[in-house]
Amino acid sequence: LSHGEAVAIGLLVESYLAVQLGYLHASSFERIKNIMRAYAIPLDLPSNISLLALIECMKGDKKSKNGRPRFVLLNEIGSSLSFLEAYCDHVEDSLLQNALEWMKDDLCCH
Numbered sequence: 001l002s003h004g005e006a007v008a009i010g011l012l013v014e015s016y017l018a019v020q021l022g023y024l025h026a027s028s029f030e031r032i033k034n035i036m037r038a039y040a041i042p043l044d045l046p047s048n049i050s051l052l053a054l055i056e057c058m059k060g061d062k063k064s065k066n067g068r069p070r071f072v073l074l075n076e077i078g079s080s081l082s083f084l085e086a087y088c089d090h091v092e093d094s095l096l097q098n099a100l101e102w103m104k105d106d107l108c109c110h
Helices: 003-020 026-038 051-059 093-107
Strands: 074-076
Touching: 003 026, 003 074, 003 093, 051 093
Parallel strands: none
Antiparallel strands: none
16 A cells, blocks of 8 residues: 555544544545545555554554554544544544444445
């Protein structure tokens, strides 16, 4: 993946998480997704990448804290939530797993 492709996929997964957490309206999420598709941004992951490998990579991201990935969560397009003056936060492991499964099954294959 190029850096830009990884950023685009990450943006959509973070937006998906924000919808699941009730921060972002589903219509805004659909708008973000449609814009990515309109610009034909590649959203396919190589089939040999496991979800566990993705999570391990996320632990090394600059937003991670204490070995736990953190995510920028939108409350509207162009506006992220602040968590104790940080613009990213942890999510429950089950939510992250669900979002990554959505990414592999729905986002990348359609």
